[in-house]
Amino acid sequence: MRIPVLxxxxxxxxxxxxxxxxxxxxxxxxxxxxxxxxxxVLTHADQLHSPYKEIGAIIANARSANKYxxxxxxxxxxxxxxxxxxxxxxxxKQKQVFGLNPLIFSFQY
Numbered sequence: 279m280r281i282p283v284l285x286x287x288x289x290x291x292x293x294x295x296x297x298x299x300x301x302x303x304x305x306x307x308x309x310x311x312x313x314x315x316x317x318x319v320l321t322h323a324d325q326l327h328s329p330y331k332e333i334g335a336i337i338a339n340a341r342s343a344n345k346y347x348x349x350x351x352x353x354x355x356x357x358x359x360x361x362x363x364x365x366x367x368x369x370x371k372q373k374q375v376f377g378l379n380p381l382i383f384s385f386q387y
Contacts, residue, residue, distance in 0.1 A: 296341055297348050297349075298338065298339065300337045300356075301335070302334050303333065303360075309361025311359050311360070311361055316363075317363075318353075318362065318364060319363065319364035320353060320365050320368050321365070321366050321367075321368060324367050325366065326366060330366075333361075336353055336357065349370065
């Protein structure tokens with residue numbers, strides 16, 4: 279009985295702490311990754327003041343108390359991985375959700 283309870287608690291904790299970023303390319307071109315200390319510009323604007331090429335979209339989400347900072351770092355990290363210098367059209371959305379991971383309980387009576 280202890281193993282299923284431990285697995286359940288681990289599963290619940292993992293679901294609550296998930297933060298991730300996904301890259302969706304808009305082109306077949308690949309660019310070399312930037313170094314981890316390369317600066318990345320994050321802006322709400324839909325343009326930069328220098329020439330640029332849109333190479334894809336990054337979608338990031340975080341479940342933590344400091345969501346904006348976590349999401350900003352996820353965006354920068356993913357941008358560096360795909361060789362980008364900037365992320366434009368950044369939008370932050372907050373969702374108030376209370377719930378449990380989907381579970382189905384069955385009781386015999």
